Amino acid sequence: MINIKCFGIAREIVQNDIAQFDVEKLSVAELRTIMNRQYQAFTQIKGYMIAVNQEYATDDQIIQQGDEVAIIPPVSGG
């Protein structure tokens, strides 16, 4: 099981702070595919980054059990 923290518009799309996927490991690109299929509203926002262990991740990075994963929709601090 991989838990994905959701913030801002992502939290509203998922309607929860956490999205759960029953997988052992997968790449960031695969996670995007699954997310976009399960929650089609993600394809209508400006895009999003994935953070793994509190660092921005690249699409080929592998996510494993125990990693802290988060969806980072377009940031707007300041």
Next chain:
Amino acid sequence: MEGVNVLISDQTLSIDQVYQHVVHESCGGICLFIGTVRNRNKGKTVTHLDFETYQPMALKEMSKIGEQAIHKFDIEQIAIYHRSGFVGIKDIAVIIAVSSVHRAACFEACQYAIDTLKETVPIWKKEHLEDGSYWVGARP
């Protein structure tokens, strides 16, 4: 890293506290950028903002900006403070303070820090209008 101070708080940010982090005997200049909440955006009346943060990662990214600023510019100290939660009109959302021996470096570093913060730090602003609310920058 020495010379870098970061904070995210749901309480009013203190200009004096940020200033005290950067004031330094070797420095001849301090540059403060203060981001405040304005009452209009794109022709609509704004009532307040709500900031959501991914706090541990946001603090890491803010620290990185401070470290990069110290590498890139000839500055002594930098402090970056950001609000979370409900922020009213005229209230302070962000403060960046930089000290340097000569003034040019602190102006440049301050601009670099706020510009980079807006691009990389995982903080989200929900703008509340008289007739609804939306996440800023999220939709094309």
